[in-house]
Amino acid sequence: MKFIVKQKFPTNEEFNELFSSVGWGTRDENKIDAHRKASVYSVCVYDNENIIGMARVVGDGAYYTVYDVVVKNNYQHKGVGTILMQNIVDWYKTIEDDDTYLYLGASYKKEKFYEKFGFKARPYGHIGAGMKYDID
Numbered sequence: 001m002k003f004i005v006k007q008k009f010p011t012n013e014e015f016n017e018l019f020s021s022v023g024w025g026t027r028d029e030n031k032i033d034a035h036r037k038a039s040v041y042s043v044c045v046y047d048n049e050n051i052i053g054m055a056r057v058v059g060d061g062a063y064y065t066v067y068d069v070v071v072k073n074n075y076q077h078k079g080v081g082t083i084l085m086q087n088i089v090d091w092y093k094t095i096e097d098d099d100t101y102l103y104l105g106a107s108y109k110k111e112k113f114y115e116k117f118g119f120k121a122r123p124y125g126h127i128g129a130g131m132k133y134d135i136d
Helices: 012-021 029-038 080-093 111-115
Strands: 004-006 039-047 050-059 063-071 101-104
Touching: 012 029, 012 050, 012 063, 029 039, 039 063, 039 080, 050 080, 063 080, 080 101, 080 111
Parallel strands: 063 101
Antiparallel strands: 004 039, 039 050, 050 063
């Protein structure tokens, strides 16, 4: 399959189409617009005119985090996630220096996928475990 790659943030409709396709629900337009503004890099993959995947990076110039790596269910295991992550890694290499770091929070049992791109599971050396605040 030949896919079209665009370095852009998806439209609000495309964003919700992707999220709902994998069971992540939908977000209101204000939340999506906030995601768009916070993103320093975004990439989308299309099959013809139809969005099939996206990923984005949020960062402050020193620390960058990959968010929302999502691929429609019927396109998973066809290389779309690899295209998304390779685009992110390639982008990061253009800004990487001794004072920048790229992180992500892998979904459960997806760590091996990200290891192919050079990510290492935490805790790793002097870096503690990734953590998430839970109000309960």
